[in-house]
Amino acid sequence: MVARVVERLNFTPAQVDPFAEWLKDRVAVPDWLNAAKGSESYAKVAKLIYSIRRVESLVDRFLAENWFRVVSDAKRIPAEIDEQYQELLRTEEWIDEALSGYEYSPRMMNDVDENHWSLSMYSAQAPTGFVLKRKMSGRGFKGVMLTATGSNTVYLQTIGEADIVLRILNLSAASELERLKQCARCSKWLYAERSHQRFCPGGECRKEKYAESPKYKEYRKQYMRRQRKKQAAEQSMKPLQVKHNDDRP
Ligand SMILES: [Zn+2]
Structure with a gap:
């Protein structure tokens, strides 16, 4: 069976x-x-x-x-x-x-x-x-x-x-005509397999559009700020290692 x-x-x-x-x-x-x-x-x-x-x-x-x-x-x-x-x-x-x-x-x-x-x-x-x-x-x-x-x-x-x-x-x-749409990023025509689909199939256009959005940019800015703070804190705790890193060409 x-x-x-x-x-x-x-x-x-x-x-x-x-x-x-x-x-x-x-x-x-x-x-x-x-x-x-x-x-x-x-x-x-x-x-x-x-x-x-x-x-x-x-x-x-x-x-x-x-x-x-x-x-x-x-x-x-x-x-x-x-x-x-x-x-x-x-x-x-x-x-x-x-x-x-x-x-x-x-x-x-x-x-x-x-x-x-x-x-x-x-x-x-x-x-x-x-x-x-x-x-x-x-x-x-x-x-x-x-x-x-x-x-x-x-x-x-x-x-x-x-x-x-x-x-x-x-x-x-x-x-089904409402399923015929233009991609919200590259404006290519597509047939939306799901009614809320707004981008080309494959996910590339959706990711690109998201990366361009103010919300994502703000998130990215905050993330980078946090990363820098974290690095600075780590460096201040390991002075020897910082020196070693600075000596590198
Ligand atoms: Zn597209």
Whole structure:
């Protein structure tokens, strides 16, 4: 029994397919955004993300404060709330308008291992705007197969603006768009595996940011002061050793 469990655990890492992993929205979307930075496509897509998030936060506020129930009674709505309500309508309109430029087709794919159909959508146009290309080896059904030697298959995956927009809509519909963030230190895009994650994975950016903070600097100053005092006290207690140390070049 134990042996079987160990065997299964050992087998798990081999099952993680880097290509299939990259096809996931949570991996591909930050990858595209980081690569596309500075392009016209990026500006459009970033505005779309901001707009969807803005609608979500406005609706959150209206729900929390119960404004949807009194929206029909104009007299009871403060100007600030009315302005935000108009902003909500304008933003939703902008999103509709921005999305009307993209065309998608349904696609059915049969996973031959399980004879199982999966339904997805894909961009009907040739990739436009910023196009991200990634070569990946592994098992995958999407993308264009480049070479196949033995069990090693190399696929080329291209992601254009319309493709990334569809993936962003997917994340939104799954209520996961709030997980798409920019690192609080280096502003690289990331998918926060935990809702409170604010920095790139790996911990480097978090440590760097902490080292820059006034709180840490003050802590460091106090620590150095204590160390100097301690050293001075130690030296005054061991005059001979101090002399010896001073003689060193
Ligand atoms: Zn970072």
